[in-house]
Amino acid sequence: MTTATAKSERSAKPLISVDNATFGYGEVPVLESVSIDVEPGSFLGLVGPNGSGKSTLLDLMLGLRRPDDGTVTLFGEPADEFDAGERIGYVAQDATEAARDMPITVREVVEMGRYPRRLVGRFSSKDRRAVEGAMERVGITDLASRRVxxxxxxxxxxxxxxxALASEADLLALDEPTVGVDAESREEFYSLLADLNATGLTVILIEHDIGVVTTYATDIACLNRQLYFDGDPSAFVETDALEQAYGTDQHVLHHDH
Structure with missing residues (x-):
């Protein structure tokens, strides 16, 4: 096995730093000695086969789990002690499916993003502006009164x-958010993420479509328990990291945008 490819340049203060992290469920190892930094303003795509530890790594990055060994820092603090949740927008794997049963409106869901920031009592004019601005940025203003x-x-x-935008998050993390969504909507969604990233929002995306990641992400991490690649998408397609991680010959299909 080759060692993970290092990024040629790293900022002095990464937004997330994973240093030699190991994690397992009981005696079953899921991640082994993984080290990776997420730079502010980057768009990191996490790829790997099913069961490779992608979601677990994201959980460690967000402080939802604590590594058995190694360290993880988030905004310069131990990730599992970080408590400024408003700085993170997290869309879990089944979030959009779970929303099918939510008896509330679009505006009410977006307003949830203001809960960590608002003062006790009613929404302020600043809160309302943040909600309206967030809906406008993603093109759902006309859906505000619709049931989710x-x-x-x-x-x-x-x-x-x-x-997430209403909360004024600095980091948007998504775990396979396009499962069950049609191809046209997926492409529009990826373009939206790229546009948001271009404004400075840091994005971490777990996605099974490797072509999407190589097309839209600024950085790629490929893993299967261990990290096989961490770096630029153009360099990634020239390596054998996919074959090593998946155990078979893989081909990358790029998406036009």
């Missing part, structure tokens, strides 16, 4: 992105 459960999968994705 009556939206398409692609529309529900945008609602959760707007919720």
């Amino acid at each position: 459960g009556r939206l398409s999968g692609g529309q529900r994705q945008r609602v959760f992105i707007a919720r």
Whole structure:
């Protein structure tokens, strides 16, 4: 096995730093000695086969789990002690499907993003501006009064992105958010993420479509328990990291955008 490819340049203060992290469920190792930094303003795509530890690594990065060995820092603090949740927008793997049963409106979901920031009592004018601005940025203003459960999968994705934007998050993390969504909506969604990243929002995306990641991400991490690659997408497609991680010959299909 080759060692993970290092990024040629790293900032002095990464937004997330994973240093030699190991994690397992009981005696079953899921991640072994993984080290990776997430730079502010980057768009990191996490790829690997099913069961490779992608979601677990994201959990460690967000402080939702604590490594058995090694360290993880988030905004310069131990990730599992970080408590400024408003700085993170997290869309879990089944979020859009779970939203089918939510008996609330789009605006009410987006307003949830303001809960950590608002003062006790009613929403302020600043809160209302943040909610309206977030819905406008993702193109769902016309859906504000619709029930979330009556939206398409692609529309529900945008609602959760707007919720993160309303909180004024610095980091947006998504775990396979396009499962069950049609191809056209997926492409629009990826373009939206790229546009948000271009404004300075840091994005971490777990995605099974490797072509999407190589097309839209600024950085790629390929893993299967261990890290096989960490670096630029153009360099990634020239390596054998995919074959090593998946154990078979893999081909990358690029998406036009």
